[in-house]
Amino acid sequence: MNALWMIPAVLFVLFLVFYLRDRRRTINGFLFNIFICSAGVMLITAAFLSGNPILMILAIIPIILFVLLLSFGGIALVIALLINAKILIQKEGRKFSNYLTLILGLCILGFLILSLIQPVQFLPQEVQLLYSGLMFILLYFFINLLNFLSAYFLYQFNRPRLNQDFIIVLGSGLKGDKVPPLLANRIDKAIAFYRKQEAVTTPPTLILSGGKGSDEQVSEAHAMQAYAVEKGVPMEHTIQENRSTNTYENMLFSKQIMDKLRGSKYNSIFSTNSFHLFRAGLFARMAGLSSQGIGAKTAFYYWPNAMIREYIAVVVMNKKRHAIVVGIVLGLSLLGMSILYIAK
Numbered sequence: 001m002n003a004l005w006m007i008p009a010v011l012f013v014l015f016l017v018f019y020l021r022d023r024r025r026t027i028n029g030f031l032f033n034i035f036i037c038s039a040g041v042m043l044i045t046a047a048f049l050s051g052n053p054i055l056m057i058l059a060i061i062p063i064i065l066f067v068l069l070l071s072f073g074g075i076a077l078v079i080a081l082l083i084n085a086k087i088l089i090q091k092e093g094r095k096f097s098n099y100l101t102l103i104l105g106l107c108i109l110g111f112l113i114l115s116l117i118q119p120v121q122f123l124p125q126e127v128q129l130l131y132s133g134l135m136f137i138l139l140y141f142f143i144n145l146l147n148f149l150s151a152y153f154l155y156q157f158n159r160p161r162l163n164q165d166f167i168i169v170l171g172s173g174l175k176g177d178k179v180p181p182l183l184a185n186r187i188d189k190a191i192a193f194y195r196k197q198e199a200v201t202t203p204p205t206l207i208l209s210g211g212k213g214s215d216e217q218v219s220e221a222h223a224m225q226a227y228a229v230e231k232g233v234p235m236e237h238t239i240q241e242n243r244s245t246n247t248y249e250n251m252l253f254s255k256q257i258m259d260k261l262r263g264s265k266y267n268s269i270f271s272t273n274s275f276h277l278f279r280a281g282l283f284a285r286m287a288g289l290s291s292q293g294i295g296a297k298t299a300f301y302y303w304p305n306a307m308i309r310e311y312i313a314v315v316v317m318n319k320k321r322h323a324i325v326v327g328i329v330l331g332l333s334l335l336g337m338s339i340l341y342i343a344k
Contacts, residue, residue: 133333171210
């Protein structure tokens, strides 16, 4: 039994190695999840083998919770998503991007109904094989989602040191020529860090990053700089990066500015909303930046819809890998269908 404890111990060490090397990787979530699962299994097993009735009762509790989650978790999730969708649409308007929780809730509801009815049992055997392949793909993306959420959660514990030369503030769109609340939160988070560092050492320079959209009167960088200066940040401690049109360009063009000013010897972080923090870190990594992020708080009702968008975006970022997995599964399923059909 003692030797089996080596499994979660090794997994924990492996997780720490990957996490401390770079917090901006989805594999951190995967390693953390398998460590937690292995440790949980070992604790429950040890409790039952001990013969201690109190430990055995305590071990039964997570098992009961897991069974309840499997039994009623889907329905609870559907209800929560539908309620959240109603609140979000009421507060943020009827844009397609605000319907994601509603769409996901209806999809999960449809899946639960199909799982209950099991119409596939009335289909030919070869079609059942294809159905099994599709279920495997859904399982793959479900596990991938859990890994993403764990990696996102772990990244929230990032606490940069007060020795930064630059803070990149990521743009997110304007309302006319004004900074809307969502973007204001990002700037305010950067200014708060600026004030903390200013109190102990040389303050960092804020790089306000965002170009001019076709429906915007000025560049995001211009409006963001005006907002920061109005909040008391000296103009000489701000720089506009006004060419970028997406998060990757925010990072890349800001890196070019920092490289030009300091070469390769500087410390930098970026500021965005908490729901966007992990994906922004992935883009920083792609742009060659070692920057970690700080996240502004997001209204709770906005978080589920935003996280669905973030997960979809991360899947698209890794579309080649996911396409290979989906292609292999579908290919094997179609091959199996063909074999069954020929064998008839």
